[in-house]
Amino acid sequence: MIISYKYRAYPQSDAEDKLNQSLDNCRWVYNKILETSRNAYKSGIKLSKYETQAMIPVWKQDNPHLSTAYSKTLQMVNNTYWANVKALAEAKKRGRKIGKLRFKGAYRYRTLNYNQSGFKVDPEQQIITLSKIGSFKFDMYRPYFGNVKGILITRSDDGWYVMIQCKSPTRPSGRVENIVGIDVGLKSFAVDSDGNEIENPRFYQKSLPKIRKLHRSVSRKTRFSNNWKKAKTKLNKAYTKITNQRNDFLHKLSRYYVDNYDVICVEDLEVKKLGEMGNNTGMHRSVHDASWGRFFFFLSYKAASAGTKLIEVDPKNTTQMCSQCGTIVPKKLSDRVHHCNNCGLEVDRDYNAAINIRRVGMEHPFVPVEVIPLRHIRNMTQVLPMKQEAPCVSGA
Numbered sequence: 001m002i003i004s005y006k007y008r009a010y011p012q013s014d015a016e017d018k019l020n021q022s023l024d025n026c027r028w029v030y031n032k033i034l035e036t037s038r039n040a041y042k043s044g045i046k047l048s049k050y051e052t053q054a055m056i057p058v059w060k061q062d063n064p065h066l067s068t069a070y071s072k073t074l075q076m077v078n079n080t081y082w083a084n085v086k087a088l089a090e091a092k093k094r095g096r097k098i099g100k101l102r103f104k105g106a107y108r109y110r111t112l113n114y115n116q117s118g119f120k121v122d123p124e125q126q127i128i129t130l131s132k133i134g135s136f137k138f139d140m141y142r143p144y145f146g147n148v149k150g151i152l153i154t155r156s157d158d159g160w161y162v163m164i165q166c167k168s169p170t171r172p173s174g175r176v177e178n179i180v181g182i183d184v185g186l187k188s189f190a191v192d193s194d195g196n197e198i199e200n201p202r203f204y205q206k207s208l209p210k211i212r213k214l215h216r217s218v219s220r221k222t223r224f225s226n227n228w229k230k231a232k233t234k235l236n237k238a239y240t241k242i243t244n245q246r247n248d249f250l251h252k253l254s255r256y257y258v259d260n261y262d263v264i265c266v267e268d269l270e271v272k273k274l275g276e277m278g279n280n281t282g283m284h285r286s287v288h289d290a291s292w293g294r295f296f297f298f299l300s301y302k303a304a305s306a307g308t309k310l311i312e313v314d315p316k317n318t319t320q321m322c323s324q325c326g327t328i329v330p331k332k333l334s335d336r337v338h339h340c341n342n343c344g345l346e347v348d349r350d351y352n353a354a355i356n357i358r359r360v361g362m363e364h365p366f367v368p369v370e371v372i373p374l375r376h377i378r379n380m381t382q383v384l385p386m387k388q389e390a391p392c393v394s395g396a
Contacts, residue, residue: 001170001304005144009128009153009160011136016160018068018133019112023155025069027109029077032059034101037081049082070131076113107155114151121148121164128162138162157236171307180257181265181358183318183350184292187336190253191350193358197374198253203245204289207238214238246291252380254298258308265361266296268312311361323347323355324369347371 011019033052040047056074060066066074081101088098118131123143128151129135146166154161181193189200204211214235221228257264271293303310320328322340329340331349338345338352345352351374359366 001168001301002149002165003146003168003301003305004152004163004165005142006161006163007138007140009136009138009162011133011160015134015136019153019155019160021065022069022073022112022132023109024106025066026073026077026112027104027106028063029056029059029066029074030081030109031103033078033081034103049078052081053078068132070114070118070133072115072118073112076115080113110155112153114153116150119148119151121151157233157240168305170304178261179263179265179358179362180261181354181356181361182257183267183353183357184269184290184295185350186286186290188350189290190295191348191354191374192257193351193354195351195372195374197348197350197376199376199378200290201245201249201379202286202289203242203249204285207242211235211238246289246294249380250291250295250298254295254302256380257299258302258306261308263309263311263362264299264303265311265313265357266299267315267318267357269293269296269315271296313357313360318356318360319349319353321356323352323359324366326366345369345371348374 033055036052036055037047053075056078060071060074084101088101092098112130114130120129122128123140126137126140127135128138130151130153144164144166146168148164149167150165152163152165154163179193182190183192184190186200188197190196190198192198214231218228218231218235221231269292271287274287300310302308317328320330322329322338322343322345324345325340325343327340327342329338331338336349338347338349340346347369352369355369358364
C-alpha cells in the first residue's frame, strides 16, 4: 500500500520562483487539455487519455516555456484531468447532479506530481532535490518508512508542503483479542462498545462567525485588487486552520483505536448521501463538519499498515435493535435513550448501537449487556492510556 508522509518545505526564493513557474505550466497544460477535449467533443470526436498524452510533446515544441517544467509532472497533469473526468462520470451514474470541469485560473493549480523519477531525498540533511527546480530543505519531524515512489509538492496559503509517497507492505491480521464497535453521530462524534463517548469538536461550527465576517470582508473589496487578495488570503487561512484542526483530531482518534484494538467494527455508511438528505442546511453542515468519511478512511489505511482488522457492517437497524434481545425498538432522532419493553434494557442509544455493530461484525449471538456509565472524552488528551506507541506511519 502507498502511504504519504507530509512535511513542511522551505524553498529559497529562486526555488520558489521555479516552483510557481512549474505550477503555472501545469495549469496551462490542464486548461489546454480541457479546451482541446471540449472542441473535439463539439466536432463529434471523443479523445482518449492516450491521445491527449501524445499532444503534450507537440505543445512543448510550440511553447518553449513548458520546457522549464519537468516532463513527468506535465504527464501527470493529463492523469489528473482524466481522473477528474472519471470521477464526474461515476457521480452522474449515482444520480448526482454534476456540472462541467472548469478552467484553472491563476494560482488555482497547486500540486506538482513527481512520479517515480526526477527527485532525490536526503533524510539525514533533510534536503529534497527536484529536477528543473533544485534543492531545498524540509522539516522531517518524523521518519518515513518504505520505498519512495513519488513526491508531491503542494502550494498552500501558509507555505509549501512536500508529501513523500512510500510503498509499505500490508501487515497480515494477527490475534483477535481486543474488539471494539464504533457508532458515529452528531451529538457525540463517536461512542464505542467499551463505553467511551468522544465529544464532537465541531470545528467549523465554532469558527462560523469568523468565517462569515471574512466572507463579508472579501465581498466588499474590488475583485482582484490588493485589498481583495489580502482579505482572500485571510479567508483561505481560516479554512486551512479548520482543516488542520479536523485532521489532527481524526488522526489522533483513529491512531488510538488502531493501536489499542485488534478488530475494529464500524458501520458501512454512505456519508455523501447522508449529507444530501433533506433540506436542513444546519444538518448538512453538521454532517460535513463531522467528516465521518475521512475518519473511516484514516482508520482503514492505519489498520492495514498495523495488521488491525477493520470490519464494515450493514447499518440497518443497528440503532433500532435491542443489543440484548434483538427486539426492534423504533426511535426518533431526538430519542437519546434506548428502552426495550421486551427485556427491560435501558442504555444510551449510541452505546446500544455500538454494541450491535460489534456483535454483527463478529457474528456473535445476543448476550446480556452490562449497563455502564459512558466515559465522556472532551479531547484526545483524555483518552484511556495507550499502548507503547509504535513508529507512526499515518499522516498524523
